[in-house]
Amino acid sequence: MRKSILYDASKCTACRACQVACKQWNQLPAEKTSFQGTYENPPQFSSTTWTKIAFREHAEAESDRVKWLFSKQGCMHCTDAACIKVCPASAIQRNEFGAVVVDQDKCIGCNYCVANCTYNVVGFDQEANVAKKCTFCYDRISAGLQPACVTTCPTGALSYGDRSEMIALANKRLRHLQDNGNPNANIYGLEELDGLGVLYVLEEEPEKYGLLENPKVSTRANIWNVIFKPVRAIVVLAMFFALWINKGESKKQDEDRIAT
C-alpha cells in the first residue's frame, strides 16, 4: 500500500518544528550558517539537513503588500525517480511503502544521485562516503508510527497515510480554499514525475513556492539508465577492482618508503 505525506501550505506557519524533529529523530547535527538575507535556513540540503522550510516573498499585484509563501521541501519520493535510475550499485530502491530509500551499505559514494536528483535534495556525507536523504522515517512507519516531521507539526499542516486517503484529504481542502477566496489554489504532486510521495496543497502556483512547474528526469539520467543498467554489475565490479588495485599500490609504495 503506497503511503504519502500531505503538506498543506495554507496551514503552515513556518515554525520549522518539522525541520528540528527530522534532525532530532535521525540524530542529525545542526549546521553553522550565516545570515543570507532570507528567513530560509540552512540555505541548502546536505547529509545532515533532509528537510527544510523554503521561504519566498511575493509582491501582490492588487496591493503594495508582500505575501510570504512557505513550503516544506525534501525528497519527494518520486515515482519516476532519477536517483534510482542512475545509481550504478542499485543502492537506491523503492520500499514496500512506495518510499525511495538509500541503502548505506550498498552505496559506493559515486555521487550520481546527488548530481541527478530532479529536486536537488540529496546530501553527501564526505566522511562516510555515502549519499544521505529523507528516509520517509522507515524505522517509524514500519512500526506503525507516523514520520517524525508529521507527528511534530503543531498546526496540522502535515498528514500521513494511504495515498488514496491523502489525495481525498487534499481535494477536500482544495475545494474549501477555492470556495474561500483562493482561486489559484492547486494540488502539486498528483501528476508530477508520475506521482510524488509527498503531496502539496498550495494557495498559489507551484513556482511561486520554488517548486518545479514541470519536473522531468534529465535526458542524461535516462540515457545512463538505458545504456548502463544491463551492465551495471560489471561497472560496479570494475569500480571495486580499480579501488582495490589502487589500495594495493598505495600499500606497496608505503612499504618501499619505510624500507628505504
Ligand code: SF4
Ligand atoms: S526527489 Fe530526488 S532523491 Fe527523492 S526520489 Fe526524487 S530523484 Fe530521488
Ligand code: SF4
Ligand atoms: S519523513 Fe522522516 S526523514 Fe523524511 S523529512 Fe520527515 S522526519 Fe525527516
Ligand code: SF4
Ligand atoms: S511543523 Fe508544521 S507549521 Fe511548522 S514549519 Fe513544519 S509544516 Fe509548517
